[in-house]
Amino acid sequence: MNETFPVHQSTNLPIYQSTIIALESAHTSGVYPKRPLALARGVGARVWDADGREYIDCVGGQGAANLGHGHPDIVAAISAQAARLISCPEIFYNEQRGRLMAELAAVAPAGLERVFLCNSGAEANEAALKFARLSTGRIGVVATVRAFHGRTMGALSATWNKEYRQPFEPLVPGFCHAPYNDLAALEANVCDDTAAVLLEVVQGEGGVHLGTPDYLAGAQELCRARGALLIFDEVQTGYGRTGRLFANEHYGLEPDLMTVAKSMAGGVPMGACLIGPRVQGIKPLSHGSTFGGNPLACAAALATLEVMRRDDLPGRAAALGEYLMGRLRRIESPLIREVRGLGLLVGVDLRVKVTPILQKLQSLGVLALPAGSTVLRLLPPLVIEQTDLDRVADAIESALDSA
Ligand SMILES: *Cc1c(COP(=O)(O)O)cnc(C)c1O
Numbered sequence: 387m388n389e390t391f392p393v394h395q396s397t398n399l400p401i402y403q404s405t406i407i408a409l410e411s412a413h414t415s416g417v418y419p420k421r422p423l424a425l426a427r428g429v430g431a432r433v434w435d436a437d438g439r440e441y442i443d444c445v446g447g448q449g450a451a452n453l454g455h456g457h458p459d460i461v462a463a464i465s466a467q468a469a470r471l472i473s474c475p476e477i478f479y480n481e482q483r484g485r486l487m488a489e490l491a492a493v494a495p496a497g498l499e500r501v502f503l504c505n506s507g508a509e510a511n512e513a514a515l516k517f518a519r520l521s522t523g524r525i526g527v528v529a530t531v532r533a534f535h536g537r538t539m540g541a542l543s544a545t546w547n548k549e550y551r552q553p554f555e556p557l558v559p560g561f562c563h564a565p566y567n568d569l570a571a572l573e574a575n576v577c578d579d580t581a582a583v584l585l586e587v588v589q590g591e592g593g594v595h596l597g598t599p600d601y602l603a604g605a606q607e608l609c610r611a612r613g614a615l616l617i618f619d620e621v622q623t624g625y626g627r628t629g630r631l632f633a634n635e636h637y638g639l640e641p642d643l644m645t646v647a648k649s650m651a652g653g654v655p656m657g658a659c660l661i662g663p664r665v666q667g668i669k670p671l672s673h674g675s676t677f678g679g680n681p682l683a684c685a686a687a688l689a690t691l692e693v694m695r696r697d698d699l700p701g702r703a704a705a706l707g708e709y710l711m712g713r714l715r716r717i718e719s720p721l722i723r724e725v726r727g728l729g730l731l732v733g734v735d736l737r738v739k740v741t742p743i744l745q746k747l748q749s750l751g752v753l754a755l756p757a758g759s760t761v762l763r764l765l766p767p768l769v770i771e772q773t774d775l776d777r778v779a780d781a782i783e784s785a786l787d788s789a
Contacts, residue, residue, distance in 0.1 A: 402436050402437055403422075403423070403424045403435055403437050406424035406436055407424055410424075421748065423435055423748065423753075424436040427455075427456070428443065428455025428456055429454075429455055429456045430455060430456070430767060430770070430771075431443050431444075431454055431766050431767045431769060431770035431771070431774055432455070432774075433455060433753070439751070440751065441748070441751050441752065441753050442751060442752050442753070442766070442777060442778055442781075443455070443767065444753055444754040444764040444765060444778060445753045445754060445765060446765040446766050446767050447648075447649075447653055448648070448755065448765065449590070449621075449622045449627065449648040450648045450653050451649065451653055452627060452648075452649035452699065452767060452768045453649065453652045453653070453693055453694075453699070453767065453768070453769065454767035454768075454770070455653075455767070459692065459693050460653065460686055460689050460693075462689070463652075463685045463688065463689035464654065464682060464685065464686050467482065467681055467682050467684075467685035467686075468682060471681050472682045473680060473681075474680060474681050475676060475680075476503075476674070476675075476678060480681050480684070482685045482688060483503070483679045483684045485684075485688055486503075486684045486687050486688050486691075487501045489688060489691050490660060490691075491660075493631055493632075494632070494644060494660050495632065495634055495635070495639065495640050495641060495644065497640055497663050498641070498644055498661060499661075499662075499663075500661040500665075500668075501659070501660055501661065502517075502658065502659040502673065502678070503656070503657070503658050503675070503678045503679035503683075503684070504657040504658065504659070504675045505655050505656060505677050505678060505683075506536070506647055506655060506656075506657045507535075507536050507619075507621035507645065507647035507657055508535070508536025508538040508541040508657075509538070509647075509657050509675065510621065510645035510646065510647050510658055510659045511535045511536050511540065511584070511617075511619060511621075511645050511659075512536075512540045512541055513645075513659035514582070514584070514617045514619075514643040515540045515541075515544070515581075515582065515584070515617075516540075516672070516673055517643060517661060517668060517672075518581040518582035518617065518642075518643065519581050520667045520672060521581075521664070521665045521667050521668070522582070522613065522614065524578075524580060525560040525581060526560045526561075526562070526577065526580040526581055527543070527544060527560055527561045527580070527581060527582050527583075528561075528563075528564055528572065528575045528582070528583045528584070528614075529544035529545075529546070529561060529562070529563050529564075529583075529585075530546070530563055530564055530565070530584075530585060530586075530589070531563050531565045532566055532589050532592030532593060532758075533545060533546045533563065533566070533586060533589065533592060534546070534547070534589070534590065534592055535584065535586075535619055536621075537550065539554070539557060539558060540558050542554060543557040543558040543561040546592065560579075562575055566589060566592075566597070566601075567597060567598050568601070569601055569604040569608075572601075572604070572608060573608060576608055576609070576612050576614055578612065580612065580614040581614060581615065582609075582614055582617050582643070583605055583608070583614055583615075583617065584617045584619060585602070585605060585617070585618055585619065586618075586619050586622070586623065587602065587618055587620060587623050587628075587633035587636075588622075588623050588628060588727075588728050588731055590731065590757065590763070591758075592757065592758065593735070593757045593758045593761045594726055594727055594731060594732065594735075594761060594763055596726065596727075596728055597637075602634070602639055603637065606639050606640065609642070615642040615643060615664060616639075616641045616642050616643070617641060617642065617643040617644070617645065618632075618634050618639075618643070618645070619645050620632050620633060620634065620644055620646050621645055621657070622648060622731070622765075623728075624646040624647075624648070624649070624650065625646065625650055625694065626694055626700040626702075626703050626729070626768050627649070627703060627729055627731050627765070627768070628707075628728040628729035628730075628731050629701070629703045629704030629729030629730075630700050630704075630729075631700050632644070632646075633728065636728070641662065642661075642662040642665055643659060643660065643665060644660045645657065645658070645659050645660075646660070649690065650687050650690060651683045651684075651686035651690055652686045652687070652689060652690040652693075653686075654682065654683050654686040654687075656686070656687055697769075699768040699769070700729070700768075702768055702769070703730040703768045706730055706770065706772060706775060707729040707732060710764070710775045710778070710779065711725050711732060713775065713776065713779035714732070714734060714779055714782065717782065717783045719783070719786040719787070721737050721738050721786045721789060722734060722735070722736060722737070723735040723736060723737050723760075730766055730770075731763075732763070732764040733757055733761045733762065733763050733764075734761065734762040734763075734764075734782065735760060735761050736760045736761065736762060736786075737760070738760065739760060740756045740759060740760055740762050741759075742789065743762060743782075743785050743786065743789060744756060744762070746785040746788065747781055747782065747785050750781040750784065750785060751777075751781070752777070752781040752782075762782070764778065
């Protein structure tokens with residue numbers, strides 16, 4: 387082996403990008419559109435590729451890195467718990483889990499006092515959908531146009547994008563999609579066989595669309611009146627992203643079920659479905675998960691809530707989001723249709739395809755995401771420095787200039 391490069395322990399291959407990319411490409415499932423970039427490490431809102439090049443990270447683990455990379459509190463919590471106990475299925479009790487459940491109940495919207503723990507956003511939504519059917523004895527689920535709720539069969543049935551859905555039909559029966567922010571359309575779709583209405587408070591993958599207060603409050607009222615349950619999917623909007631711990635706090639609403647995941651355990655895989663008083667009929671063996679509620683993820687999730695509170699990351703997201711959107715709105719480019727967002731969930735709606743712009747940004751040292759084909763989405767860690775956001779805005783301006 388070449389002595390000048392560090393070698394990988396198990397493969398004995400030198401570690402630099404082309405090697406890593408070739409190795410992964412030979413075996414990857416093929417479900418991901420890949421960027422030719424191998425990330426090796428990160429600190430805060432910066433990441434470095436395997437050749438040592440630095441980037442400002444506005445992908446933020448696709449929403450899983452709200453605390454930033456390498457957060458010392460998360461590292462400490464994981465390390466300590468890993469040495470103590472990793473596996474403890476929920477047939478047993480565990481202190482970390484108990485404390486986490488109590489903390490979640492304390493910070494969640496009123497009434498959400500029971501918690502089902504799992505390992506991802508899709509799984510959290512599967513749980514919510516099952517609990518809704520169990521509780522109501524009804525079948526129907528009304529989701530929304532442009533919704534994204536995950537890719538397992540139940541969650542996928544609620545996801546809007548036909549490209550994701552069609553190859554896997556028939557999906558779960560009883561799902562329909564009503565236009566978002568259209569209360570009349572929701573009313574027309576919620577019937578006496580509707581178990582639940584499933585909504586994102588801000589649509590993330592669907593293009594960064596904010597729910598209006600009237601629509602969200604109207605949805606809650608409609609569900610109450612017609613005996614359906616209201617599920618908020620806060621998988622992307624939760625954990626400080628929009629400037630509050632959970633986005634529904636902006637509106638003062640009380641969903642019957644709320645799902646979270648992504649950043650809830652500081653980047654460690656974890657999801658949760660929070661359960662309100664109108665949800666009935668959950669009993670032993672109704673649902674379950676081997677890894678759900680494992681002490682390692684619970685310890686990371688407890689540390690995450692502690693950091694969120696101590697460092698007021700939601701407040702930081704609110705202030706920095708305003709700042710970033712202000713900077714972006716001052717860019718004079720005919721290619722920008724609209725800048726919109728809430729907190730640090732920010733979308734730049736373009737008049738051109740976003741993919742070449744993302745590539746250009748990467749060459750300028752900024753990593754960002756799409757949301758649909760023409761929206762540039764920014765999900766920076768909430769610990770990002772304002773000076774880094776200046777660099778992001780400058781990079782977007784020059785990427786658009788040269789497009
Ligand atoms: C990412 C996301 C999901 C799916 O989460 P996974 O952990 O990828 O399964 C569900 N809902 C929303 C709103 C999301 O943004």
